[in-house]
Each structure stands twice: as C-alpha cells, then as structure tokens.
Amino acid sequence: MNQYLQGFRCSICGATYTVDDSRAQYTCPVDGGNLDAVYDYASIARNVDPRLIAGSADRSAWHYEPLLPCVPVDRLLPTPLTSFGWSPLYRAPRLEHVLDVRAVWLKDDTRLPSSSFKDRASSMVIARAQQTGAMTICAASTGNAASSLVTLCSGTDIRTVIFVPQNTPEGKLAQILIHGARVFAVEGSYDDAFDLAMQASQEFGWYNRNTGVNPYTREGKKTAAYEICEQIHLFTSAPMLFRAPDVVVVPVGDGNIISGLHKGFRDLHALGWIDRMPRFVGVTATLAPALYRAWQSGGERVETTPSRTIASGISVDLPRDGVMALRAVRDTGGLFVEAADEEMLDAMGVLARDAAVFVEPACAAAYVGLSKARRLGVIRADDEVVLQMTGSGLKDVKSALAATAGRMHRIQGKLEEIRDWRLEIGD
Ligand SMILES: Cc1ncc(COP(=O)(O)O)c(C=O)c1O
Ligand SMILES: [Zn+2]
Secondary structure, X not given: OOOOEEEEEEOOOOOEXXXXXXXXXXXXXXXXXXXXXXXXXXXXXXXXXXXXXXXXXXXXXXXXXXXXOOOOHHHOOOOOOOOOOOOOEEEOHHHHHXXXXXXXXXXXXXXXXXXXXXXXXXXXXXXXHHHHOOOEEEEEOOOHHHHHHHXXXXXXXXXXXEEEEOXXXXXXXXXXXXXXXXXXXXXXXXXXXXXXXXXXXXXXXXXXXOOOOOHHHHHHHOHHHHHHHHHHHHHHOOOOOOOOOOEEEEEOOOOHHHHHHHHHHHHHHHOOOOOOOOEEEEEEEOOOOHHHHHHHHOOOOOOOOOOOOOOHHHOXXXXXXXXXXXXXXXXXXXXXXXXXXXXXXXXXXXXXXXXXXXXXXXXXXXXXXXXXXXXXXXXXXXOEEEEEEXXXXXXXXXXXXXXXXXXXXXXXXXXXXXXXXXXXXXX
C-alpha cells in the first residue's frame, strides 16, 4: 500500500475512514456518500522528486506510483496487461482554426487496450482486488467499464461477472463476451443493472467495480490528468515539469471521469507541481438530463431522471458520482452544457474528418461541449483546451452508420459512374 495514503473521506459528511475499514469498503456507512482518497501531500512534496517521476523509464501510468493507492498490478499477479494509461496527446490544428482557439489537444484514450478510458479505473480496481485477495470482480456497466474490466482480467485467474442493460451496443457486448466473462443482460436500464450488481456483490462477497461507488475508480481515472500535464510539458518545454491546460472538456454520465480528472489536477496543485487549476466543461446528453438539472438548480441534489439517449456511455438516470462531478465544474469556474443526440452524431463526423479520431457518440459529446462553450465565450480564443476522448467508434458502429447515412454511393461498377462524379466535384 502507498505509505502516503491516509484513508478515505466522505464527500458528504467529511467522516474519514482507514483504508481497510470494512464498514467503508465502498461508500460512507453513515450517509452513502462517495469516498475520496486522502493523501499526505506535505510528505509527498517533501520526499518525492517530480523529476524522478517525469523522467521515469516506465511509460505507463504506474510511474505515478507515489500518488496512487495501490502497487502495480504485476507485482502481485501474473498478467498479460501490466501497464495502463499513457495514451497519446496530440493537437488538432484544423479544430483550432475552425473554432479560433489557440490550442486544442486531444487526449486519446480510445487507444487504451480495450479502446476506452475505463481501463484506467479497471486497472486500479484489479490492483485493489489483488490486495484484498478477491478472486471474483463484478461490475454494472453501460458497456465500456465491463469490456475494460474483462479485457484486463484476461489471462489471470480472476473471474468477472457483468451486468449490462439489454440495449448495450453490440461492439461492447462482443468485447465482453469474447474475453470470457459471465454476462447478465438485465431487463431494464443501466441503473437497474447497477442496483443488481450492488446487491449481488453484497450477497455473494464479490468485489464490486461499480463506477463511482468504488473509490478506486476515481483513483485510476485521475492518472489522465497527470499524463495531460506531463505531456503538455513535453510538447511545449514549459518551465515546470507538469503544465495544466486552461480548460478540460469531458463527457459526463455517472460523473466519475470528470471527478477523476479533477482529482488528478487537485493532487498536482496541492503538491505545487502545477501552478493553477484548469476550468472544467462537463458535457451531458440532453436526453440524460439528471446532472444538468442539478447544475442549473445550483445545489448538490441529483434526482433520478429517465435517460434515453443513443450515447450509451452517458445514458444514466442517476449519476453515481454526481456530487463530485458538480464540484469539479463549480470549484473550477467551469460549466455544464448539454449535447443533443443529433449534435453528437455530427460531432463524430467532425472529429473523424478534422481530427483523425473515430469515436462513439458519448465521446463525441466532448466536441459538442467545446463548440458550445466557445460560442458562449466561456472558452476564449487564447485558451489552451484539452478534449478528453473516452471511447472508440468501433464499439458502436450502428451510430457511426447513422451519422453517415446516405453517404455511400452504390454503383453498378462502371468507370463512367466515377467519371461523372469527378466532373461534378471538378477533380
Ligand atoms: C465513452 C464514454 N464516455 C464517457 C463516459 C462517462 O463517464 P462517467 O460515467 O464516469 O461520467 C462513459 C461511461 O461509460 C463512456 O463509456
Ligand atoms: Zn458520510
């Protein structure tokens, strides 16, 4: 265990718990609040040299080990996938030009082993499961959390039990099945699957990966923030070893990715390794309105509201890390914006054509958020912006085909037909 990890604090009542307190394995036993890992930042700042981290030969997220709650998973478990994270960060000059923004970076987590951001959380959860000796991990998922968990458990003795809604996109379902998990496709929504997974883990003693309520998911996800700051430094040779962007735009379902990124930047800021916090733009689906409504109401109460967006990754009725997501946006002076289904489909095309990344609708919401926040003036022309890419388009080919409907030209196969088109476009 990390010597600097002091325990977990409830996000609602502030009560603190030791790491192995069995009453607080997932949430606060008093009020059900999500738990947040607490570190001794003063000791880390005194004892850990950021140059050793940034200069480490290990180019996986495990090179941030002094800031993580668990030791690298391969120290305890023979596994084919020992590393996690360190996805590419690249600029999108075409988007910068179109939107008139100084810098737009894509943090491309579609390149992780299971093609989604969720590998960060799964890696940390597996590492924690190993510490506790758990041999079965269960998870409720809209698809990516589960496909990530089962991918990363492949080749190990860990059994995975998955609960998904029946409308899970085929690509995600195929991934989950091919890796050999037991899959229960629940009649109902993601939220129904979520509640059932909670009950099953309690009843059968399985370790539970459910997003948000397992505090290790946020701890894995925060590594993206460290990487963003380290990679921007590498690209720009900024004077500090880590450099924060001005704005980070994140698609939001349960709110755990945004709260994880926020945690990562908070860690670096508390250590003095970055000199400012970025503003967060959270993007929810118009047809999954729970969190956006809570944001508008100005409070922290998040009410269950039915969702029916095509963007499976952000289709949640009750965002399970909603309070922390609201804080990520409010505490940094950011905002929430909504993305309609049609807007996400359009954004998939823009990202594919202009930024060379093929993403699923939930991920494309980030681009919708960027363009809306720019129009509102919340993102300014001199800002440096990171778009968090969260899931590959290959996971939901049906949506990609819907986004491009009518663009295919069926021909009989004669050269003439092609010649006509050349004339039409003036080639
Ligand atoms: C592709 C994609 N983007 C964004 C999200 C939203 O993450 P969170 O539920 O932590 O807000 C998910 C969650 O499943 C996802 O799969
Ligand atoms: Zn509490």
